[in-house]
Amino acid sequence: MADFTPTERTQVHRLPKRGVYDREAVYRILDEGLVCHIGFVAEGQPVVIPTGYGRKDETLYVHGSPASRMFRALGKGADVCVTVTLVDGLVLARSAFHHSMNYRSVVIFGKATVVEDAAAKREALRVFTEHVAPGRWQEVRQPSEKELNATTVLALPLEEVSAKVRTGPPIDDEEDYALRVWAGVLPLDLTPDTALPDDRLPKEIAVPEYVRRYTRKRG
């Protein structure tokens, strides 16, 4: 697949060296993230709502209730901006001014379409479940027809997309390197704690491997 072509909206103007249009690099960020922020315009006002998602090939899927105002608006073809952000660390510089964060973010512009076909919808839900916990889909009860009908799945093509990435140490003003203040990076990571079995789970059902060794790291 070809890399993304910057458009007027996805061209990174400020700090252009942070702009990333490499398709595989963008996909790795999307595959590592858990939550996206969906932006849309409702009666002229911006609205930003967090939600889960999944990716397959060149499509991002989100799902929700048919009763949700957001999903109804997006299903009708409203313009949407979907942003995924991973925080990788605090960048602690010697001056307040040069403090920063290491991060990776992806911004997607476009219009979503409703996935109507039952098989395609089921596949999107598989993608969704596997995005959250790879290995999970095989183990759980599959969606019933009633559940499929109670779910709106939206597909957003990954066409107008860019990423921004900051990595590395603080960049201080030359004279500030002489200051006697600690400087560096504090890496941050979304990490799992011990799994909490449901109260009604029989004791003999062990925590599956994909939960015990859970990580969001990809590629």
Next chain:
Amino acid sequence: MADFTPTERTQVHRLPKRGVYDREAVYRILDEGLVCHIGFVAEGQPVVIPTGYGRKDETLYVHGSPASRMFRALGKGADVCVTVTLVDGLVLARSAFHHSMNYRSVVIFGKATVVEDAAAKREALRVFTEHVAPGRWQEVRQPSEKELNATTVLALPLEEVSAKVRTGPPIDDEEDYALRVWAGVLPLDLTPDTALPDDRLPKEIAVPEYVRRYTRKRG
């Protein structure tokens, strides 16, 4: 301070039991988060951009470059929606349909104003730095006048605000509790790894306590 009054935009319609309007609860979420997602409308299109922030009393501060298109638009009083989301865990149900996440999110609507007064601006930058790493501001070189001029600070009043919170175990269909599949919650946390000193840092400058014991947990 009084709690937030739900408006047409902040009333949680779907799953109303997840809606939170308690001011202190909202502030705890804002104080724990590191990144917000700012939504605004540019030429009729939604745009969602991640950025750092800080809170003091009833005001949320964001800052950026005067050259940023977003900051110029917001400084002119464009409508804005700012969303902060904390992911607390995966909710692994016995059916694909009932999978969910535990999370806390805050949505703020309003219009930002530019902080022009130099003292107020400096105070906002202190709030900003202390939001990222409490204890940091005292140690680092303070902003120069030139740096203050190179920073746009926006203030957004915390007036039209709501939070949504999901906690607890999966809620499965009654007949699914008999299934032999592991179910429960996998807690997730944004946690620090070992601090990485800058290459140019003298060896004898130790990692400060507030970095060594860093946590986002608040309250």
